[in-house]
Amino acid sequence: MKKLKITFFDIFLLVLMVGVIVVTLYPFLNILAISLNDATDTARGGLHIFPRQFTWANYQEIFGGTADLWSAFVMSVLRTLVGTITGIIASTMLAFTLSRRDYILNAPISFILVITMFISGGLIPEYLLIRELGLMNNFLVYILPMLLNAFNVIVIRSFIDNIPMALTESAKIDGANDFTIFWRIIIPLSLPVIATVSLFLAVGQWNSWFDTYLYARGNANLSTLQFELMKILDNTNISSGSVTSQSAEFVARRTNPQSIQMAITIIATVPILVVYPFLQRYFVTGLTLGAVKS
Amino acid sequence: MSKNLSPANYQAGTPIAPTINQTGNQWNRTPYSPGKKNFWQKLKSQKALLFMSLPFVIWLIVFRYIPVLGWTMAFQDYKPQNSLFEQKWVGLKHFKDLFNEPTFYRALENTLGMGILGLIFSTLAAITFALLLNEMRFTRLKKLTQTISYLPHFVSWVIVANIVITMLSISGPINNLLMSIGLIDNPINFMARPNMFWGVVTAAEVWKSTGWNAIIYFAAMAGVDPQLYEAAKVDGASRLRQMWHITLPSIRPVIIVLLILNIGNLINIGFEKQMLLGNNIVMERALVIDLYALNYGIGMFRYSFGTAIGIFKSVISIILILIANTFARKLGEGRVF
Numbered sequence: 026m027k028k029l030k031i032t033f034f035d036i037f038l039l040v041l042m043v044g045v046i047v048v049t050l051y052p053f054l055n056i057l058a059i060s061l062n063d064a065t066d067t068a069r070g071g072l073h074i075f076p077r078q079f080t081w082a083n084y085q086e087i088f089g090g091t092a093d094l095w096s097a098f099v100m101s102v103l104r105t106l107v108g109t110i111t112g113i114i115a116s117t118m119l120a121f122t123l124s125r126r127d128y129i130l131n132a133p134i135s136f137i138l139v140i141t142m143f144i145s146g147g148l149i150p151e152y153l154l155i156r157e158l159g160l161m162n163n164f165l166v167y168i169l170p171m172l173l174n175a176f177n178v179i180v181i182r183s184f185i186d187n188i189p190m191a192l193t194e195s196a197k198i199d200g201a202n203d204f205t206i207f208w209r210i211i212i213p214l215s216l217p218v219i220a221t222v223s224l225f226l227a228v229g230q231w232n233s234w235f236d237t238y239l240y241a242r243g244n245a246n247l248s249t250l251q252f253e254l255m256k257i258l259d260n261t262n263i264s265s266g267s268v269t270s271q272s273a274e275f276v277a278r279r280t281n282p283q284s285i286q287m288a289i290t291i292i293a294t295v296p297i298l299v300v301y302p303f304l305q306r307y308f309v310t311g312l313t314l315g316a317v318k319s
Numbered sequence: 320m321s322k323n324l325s326p327a328n329y330q331a332g333t334p335i336a337p338t339i340n341q342t343g344n345q346w347n348r349t350p351y352s353p354g355k356k357n358f359w360q361k362l363k364s365q366k367a368l369l370f371m372s373l374p375f376v377i378w379l380i381v382f383r384y385i386p387v388l389g390w391t392m393a394f395q396d397y398k399p400q401n402s403l404f405e406q407k408w409v410g411l412k413h414f415k416d417l418f419n420e421p422t423f424y425r426a427l428e429n430t431l432g433m434g435i436l437g438l439i440f441s442t443l444a445a446i447t448f449a450l451l452l453n454e455m456r457f458t459r460l461k462k463l464t465q466t467i468s469y470l471p472h473f474v475s476w477v478i479v480a481n482i483v484i485t486m487l488s489i490s491g492p493i494n495n496l497l498m499s500i501g502l503i504d505n506p507i508n509f510m511a512r513p514n515m516f517w518g519v520v521t522a523a524e525v526w527k528s529t530g531w532n533a534i535i536y537f538a539a540m541a542g543v544d545p546q547l548y549e550a551a552k553v554d555g556a557s558r559l560r561q562m563w564h565i566t567l568p569s570i571r572p573v574i575i576v577l578l579i580l581n582i583g584n585l586i587n588i589g590f591e592k593q594m595l596l597g598n599n600i601v602m603e604r605a606l607v608i609d610l611y612a613l614n615y616g617i618g619m620f621r622y623s624f625g626t627a628i629g630i631f632k633s634v635i636s637i638i639l640i641l642i643a644n645t646f647a648r649k650l651g652e653g654r655v656f
Contacts, residue, residue, distance in 0.1 A: 034558055038455050042464040045448070048526070049467050052482040055492060059485075070490040115375060122372040129361045134372055137379055146386020147629025148609065149616045153399070154386055170382055173375060203367035232475030235591065239617070255477045258484070258595060290481050297473045305466060 053294065060084070060287035067284060083288040093245060094253055098292065101231060101250040104167040108230040113223050115172050117215065120181035121207050142175045155240055162244035166236060171229065177222045184218035185211060224304045231296060250293050257286045393626040413627040423628075426611040429517075429604060433593070434585040436521045442581070444525045445532035446574065450562055452533065453540045465537075468530025476527075480595035483523045484510060510596070516604040520592050535577065539570040575647050583640030586632055608632055 054074040059067050063078035087094040122128055123135055146154075151170075160166040192214075193206050201209070212219070234251035241247040260282070362369060393413055395406040417423050448468070455461040471479065486493050487509040494506040509515055547565045556564065590609035597605030608628060616625015 032558075034454070035456055038451055039457060039460065041451060042455060042460055045464055046467050049470060049530070051492070052486055053470075056482065056485060071495070073492070115378075118371045119375045122368045125368060128365060128368045128372075129358065130369065130372065134376055137376070137384075141379060141383040144387055144633070145383070146389050147626065147632070148612050149622050149625040149629060150386035150389025150392065152617055153389060153392075153622060154382070158381075169378075172378055172382075203365075203371070207371070228473055232473075232477075234475065234477050251475055251477050254481065255595065258477065258481055286481065287485075290478050293478055294474055298470070301469065301473050302466060305469070 056287045056290050059284060060291050062284070064281040064284040068281075083284045084292075086285055087288055087292065093248065094250070094289065096246065097248045097250045097253045100247060101293075104164075104233075104249065105227050105230040108168050108171060109223050109227045111168055112172055112174075112177075112226040112230075113219055116174070116177045116181055116222060117212065117219060118207070119173065120178045120185055121211050123178070124182045124185040125203075138175050138178060152239065160240065162241050162247065164247060166240045167230070167233070167247075170236070171226075171233075177225065181215065181218050181222060184215055188214050220304055224300065227300070228297065231293075250289060254286065254289045254293060257282060257289070390626060390630055392623050393630050395623060397623040397626075399622070409623075413623050414631070416624060417627050417631065422606070422611065425603065426606050426608045429593075430586055430588060430607040430609075433517050433520050433607065434588045436517055437524045437588065438578075438581050438585060440521050440525050441528050441532060442574075442578065444529040446536055446567075446570075448529050449533040449536035449540060450566060452537060453566065454558060454562065465530070468533070470530070471527040472531035474527075476591040476595055479523055479527050480592070483519065483526075483596060487519065510598065511600045513601045513604045516597070516601040520596060523592060523596065536570055536573060539573040540566055543569040575650075579640065579643040579647055582643040583636055585639055586635045 051074070055072070058072050058074050058076045060083050061079055061081075062072060062076040063080045064083070066078040087098075089095075119134075119138070123131055123138070125131065145151075155161065155166060155170065160169065188211065192210055196206050196210055232251060234249065234255045237247065237249055237252040238255065392406075394408060394410060396409050396412075397406055452461060452465060455464070485491055488494070489506045489508055493509075494503075497503045498506065507515075509519055543566060547569070548561055551561050551565055586608065588607065588609075590607050590613065593605045593607045593610055597610075609632075612625045612628040612632075615621050616628065
């Protein structure tokens with residue numbers, strides 16, 4: 026093989042890509058540093074990627090303090106778990122029935138599913154529906170409206186379509202019914218696509234804050250980490266960026282709203298950081314597949 | 320040319336070919352053609368499938384179709400305490416109110432402004448990033464850069480808004496940087512300048528989405544025939560020229576399809592960014608249509624008015640996608656419909 030000749034262009038690309046990495050990571054590292062730094066010291070400014078006066082106080086405040094942040098964290102985890110599991114079961118089940126060409130209701134159900142990708146009722150009708158259904162301030166408001174998504178169902182169905190028919194046919198001859206085929210054959214063989222869609226569902230659930238804002242504000246128990254963060258953001262936003270309001274209570278504890286805010290940001294980011302590198306190869310194929318279909 | 324000619328040739332020339340063709344088509348379209356009795360019998364034998372899909376059909380109707388029926392509200396003076404049949408019909412009153420409201424035009428302007436800026440800059444950034452990444456020859460750094468570039472896509476807008484506000488604050492890193500290289504003398508309060516708000520939102524969007532959006536272009540580039548590059552190299556084309564004359568034209572269909580899809584969504588830019596990054600000072604530049612519907616429709620209990628805004632938005636969205644589609648067809652490029 027010919028040895029690569031490094032040209033000026035290669036050096037330019039190298040510098041540029043390092044630049045991209047720095048621009049992407051610096052904000053996260055900066056926030057991590059602030060969250061691990063003593064609050065009064067942070068106010069001096071000039072903090073970059075290493076904490077100057079290391080402390081766990083901000084995290085202790087979240088997980089042990091009087092604030093309801095611990096329960097918000099638990100609620101975030103709970104809705105992510107329940108929402109992902111119910112969502113993936115629903116989409117896989119529907120996708121399985123739609124992958125069956127001989128299913129007599131295949132065409133009409135596919136039709137009413139695909140239509141939902143193009144029309145939606147909009148904010149107000151959906152809000153009123155949720156209210157009429159009595160889902161306000163109810164945990165189910167995190168689960169039910171997000172149960173199905175036409176795009177996910179179509180992605181799973183195209184994956185199932187590629188599983189050889191012979192497998193299901195022979196199972197049928199052996200006397201398996203459709204339920205058995207679904208659980209014993211389709212699910213185990215569809216794990217890659219299930220992993221991809223689960224990641225999308227989980228990220229969606231974990232990152233969601235607007236449904237809390239709209240539908241669950243009246244029940245403090247249903248607050249999530251993202252919503253708590255949103256509230257802090259909302260409060261400090263008015264002073265346009267520089268957090269000035271430090272209550273005496275916070276100063277006494279050597280933490281302040283800004284440091285707490287940074288610590289919550291980190292806590293809300295870490296689960297995603299942990300999960301996504303493992304699932305990367307799946308979602309790249311998943312996205313390409315979806316793009317080809319659309 | 321040949322695409323247009325071939326079916327006619329079949330019909331005129333060979334009588335056998337169309338017969339095969341037709342039966343093939345029929346089989347694809349309707350695997351069987353059931354009589355009425357046959358339908359119920361078949362359904363009975365497919366009880367398991369019915370059982371597995373019916374709950375979700377009901378779900379689709381309740382959560383996706385009933386809200387669309389709710390559009391009737393826009394033509395009524397909707398009062399929540401009355402039932403569906405007791406509402407007073409008022410025709411286009413709410414639409415007239417909407418078009419007489421100066422705030423609505425400001426919201427429309429902001430929505431389209433930020434939508435177009437976001438579309439242009441995020442598409443350009445994604446294509447450029449994919450092109451340059453594609454040229455990277457240090458494989459390890461290439462992989463690493465790609466992996467890291469996805470990260471912002473997976474964090475919520477709440478976190479991104481947090482990051483943006485921290486970075487742009489008066490004593491934040493961006494101001495420090497600009498001051499230390501002497502570009503500015505006094506720190507800029509980015510978040511309190513209405514004229515900068517569109518720029519801030521666009522920059523945030525580019526930061527969040529470039530890596531993820533580039534995946535699709537990057538995947539398309541992987542499919543380009545290597546022989547094309549070989550031929551160009553023989554002709555003495557530099558790498559920049561290869562990028563311009565081979566890579567870019569090869570991914571043009573992908574670019575066009577994505578542009579059409581995105582243009583259809585121009586008006587559906589949502590409100591998350593604007594709501595999270597905005598504040599009272601910049602509200603005149605941050606108010607977008609969805610935020611307007613939220614504030615007036617739910618905030619002030621003007622449900623019918625809010626629904627009218629939603630309908631207006633859907634209509635614009637359909638018009639935009641039709642325009643983009645026609646435009647693409649005129650250009651002779653791939654189109655969505």
